Amino acid sequence: MDRTKHMGTASDQEAARTIASRYLSVHERGGYTYRPFMKRGIYRREDYRYLADLKVLLPDAKLGTFSYLWGRYQAPMVMNLRFALIPYGPIRVFVNGVLAAQSDIFSERARSKQIFELVMHEGFNDVVLECENTSGGFGGEFGTWVGKLDYYFLMPDLYPEQEGFCYSKTLENQLDVLDAQHLNVLAWLPELPDFKDDAVDLGRIFNDASAQSYVVVATALHLDTSTWCNVICNAELSIDGKSITGSVELSEGDHDLVCYAKVGDGFELSIKEARTNAPLFCHTPVLDLNSSYRYLFAGPFDMRPEGFIVQCSKPFATSQGQDFWHLEGVSTYLRMYNDNVLFGHWNYPLGVTLYGLVETERMLKPTEPELSNRIHSYINRHIQSSIDTYAYACWDAEHLGGATAVHHLMTSLDSLDDCGSFASTLLEVAKDHELHDYAPLMEVVGNYLSKTQPRLSDGTFFRTGLMHTFHENTLWVDDLYMSVPFLCRYAAYRNNPEYLEDAVHQFFGFSKYLFLQEEQLMSHVYDFERNLVTGIPWGRGNGWALFSLSELLTVLDVDHPKRDALLSLFQGLSKGVLRLQGENGMFHQVLDMPQSYEESSCTAMFACSFSRGVRSGWYPDGEPYRQACLKAVQALKETAIDSEGHVWGVCRGSEFSCSRQYYAHQLLPRLDDTHGIGIVLLSLCEAQKLG
Template identity: 70%
Template structure:
């Protein structure tokens, strides 16, 4: 960070404003991406990896032949892509025409996972896997190295802008070079429909529907000028929502067409210039001119669907149950993707970020009303679109293989990380923002945390049965934040004390395994496989613990029988942390390892907790903690916030280790990481409240 641009001489208000203005300028709005998706061939399954069992896909392939798997990956910058391969037989991996990795005899025999870091250039990258057909197997599973990491591949340009990986017909010999020109000469599967046809076969789209059932088909066209058009179809037509037939006058611009057709009748449709002749091209209403698919198709319906609404965010009821839009051909769908990492997403760092924003909005109502209005509008957009797409995401999971590109955490819910932080923030924001339909998500989060999340015999949360195998049979101090703030708000939402009892229970259970009495700090993780606590006082881990305890103390009744014990833990943790604050007011990545870097998110968490403790009289002697909060915020302004609104020095998301050096040397800070933006805003707000 350029120290000349630090906010050292600015107020907390000015510092928070700089962060918020930058964040909103970059992430204030967003939209979803739609792509064609073929549920046949090679696609992602419940484990988020692509499954290519070529013995099933190419049953007549001879032993000794080869098949090429071809996909592309778009990289924002030159980087490496962590890539898992589970081979069924020999596999070679080519990236941009260069052989980069491959299976070995051990992974082939045991079908065990190999992990490679594949080099990616900025822009489009060609990924080609060459699979050999052997008596031991043919094909592989590949893609993300850990479950729920939602990266995906796109088909090469010979396919119309869709997700997935295509595969070649069996080849007797290998290509001399694995480049795009050579690959294009092969015959590729799965087959695409005939886009040149002037008719639509609905029986191909709905092969199990009866001929007298109905479908709704929508498409669009563009009139280059005001004109008369001849519309010809054997289906009932609506132009821009109005029933039409024959010749109609249209304005220049884009127009929507909706057709109501019997599934047994092949749909015919043409639009011609009534005066000059010539056909107007049909385009898909969402996919546009660059995509060969032209129609979005809903059905089947037992009777003609009256009042059917054309919308692309939620599934709809059909005679087969809930469904979404189909495209031409069999097993082909319109699919929704969220390619905007910081808008409309649901994950725990964003949950903290939005919590910081809503508290800043409340502080700014008097200090900067205009910016407060902007924050309010942004929060409502982000939260409402997250709510509105949940039903689609759950349908997508059930219908399209299990790996979703919208709400991928809530659809693969198996941990507190997936739901608690964002669920807590959703309840917090719902207090004073007009959100509709959020109750379904809150119910899902509440059921998981209260009834589904694995627990020890004493009721303490721990991690097991996860898609992320590395976390198996562990307890993380992080999970205090992933559960307790939600439980505190869930108690008020339900009007029940039981979630608060559960929240209090967690602190005693976690302390039993993670609290280090001699240091008055929390170990990051307890490993039940080895029956050891890692013994590392990770900064943000202790921040999660102390901040979450402050959340509970804010709402726990003064007369609660466990309150005094919880206050004692709060004071002990505060004391253990405060003694490790450095001269600049910062706390370090490993709290008792001063040579580790100054870490911003834990510094902000301690500042928040100290302020709450002072303001609410939780300390026997509050002045040291008042000064600790002040020093921490001064340190953040000097070391972590610049005049452009950047946030510096925030540790990225972690795994765990029994070595301090992992945290100090491998878990390095990232610029504008969402693990820190929100909590720093909360700290600045707490500092203002402290005055």
């Protein structure tokens, strides 16, 4: 950070305004991407890796022959892509034509995971796997090194904008050169439909539907000028809501076409410019204008559907259950992706980010209504988008392989990280925002915490049975924030004190395993596999604990029988933290390791917690904590917030270790990391309330 551009002389409100304005300028606009998807061939499965069992895909392949798998990865910058390979037989991995990795005989025999760092340049990178057919196996599994890491590959231009890998018919010999020119001449699978044919065989798309079933066909037409058109269609057709037969004059611009066809009749549509007889080509309403796919198909329906609304955000009911749009070809669907960096995503750091934004909105409302309203609109759109796409994501997870590109955490729900933070913020935002239809999501999260999330015998949450197996049989201080704030708000939402009692119970359970009595700090993790507490007082971990306890004490009745014990814990942890504040006001990545770097998110969390403690009268003597809060926020303005609204010095998302060196020297800070933006905003809001 350029120290000459810090915000040390700015007011708390001005600093918050600057951060929020920058954040909105980068992430305010966002929408969803649609792509064709073939549920055949090589696509991601429930573990988020691609499955290419070529013994199944190429059953007639001779031993000793080769098949090539081809995908493309779009990198935002020069980077290393961590890539897992589980070979069934010999595999060599090429990146942009250069050998980058290969299997070994040990992993081939055991079908065990190998992890490689693939060097990617900015933009599209060709990733090609050369697979040899052996008696031991042919092909393999590959992709993300850990479950729920939602990166994916696109097929080459032969299959425009489609996710997955294509695979070649077998070759007797290996290719000497693996560039696009040499790859393009191979015979690739899976096969695409014949897009040049005006007729579509609906029976191939809906192969188990009766011939008398109806199908809704949606398409669009773009005209550069007003045109008389000759329209031939073997189905009932409307254009822009008007029934059409024969010739029609269409104005310049976009036109929506909807047809009702019967499966047995197939579907055929021809539109030609009346004067020249030149064909006019339709395109799907949501794919790129240059896409080869022309139509969306919904069905089958036993009767002609009345009032059917063409929309691409939710599944719809058919005679065979819930379904989504099909495209031309066998087992081919329209699929939704979220390619935004942050907008519309549901994860725990964004839950904190939006919490900070909504408090900033409330702080700015009396004096800066324009920016406050802008933040209000953004929060609404982000959260409502997450609400509105959940039904689609559940359908996608059930029907398209298991690995979704929208709501990938909530559709692979196996941890508190996946649900609690964002759901808590949703309930907080719903207090004064116009959110709707979120009850099903809240029910899922509430049921998960109360009935599904693993617990120790004493009822304390812990981590087991996760896709991320490194976390197996551990208890993390982070999970206080991933559970307690939601339980507090959910108790009020459901008017059920049992959830609040669970929140109280969690603090005593976590403290039993993680509170370091001598230091009056919390250890990051307890490892039940080795039956030990790691003993590292990670800054943000202690921030999660103290901040979450402030959330609980804020809503707990003053006469609650365990309130005094919780206040004692709050005071003790506050005391342990306070003594480690640096002279400039910052706290360190490892709290009692002054040579570790100054970390912004924990500094902000402690400032928030101290402010709440002072304002609520939770300290016998609040003045030291008042001064510590103001000093911490001033330090953030001087060392972590620059004049452009960037937030510096925020530790990235963590794993865990018994070594302090991991936290100090490997778990390094990142610019504008969402683990810190929201909590820094909250600290600015709290400091202003404190005065």
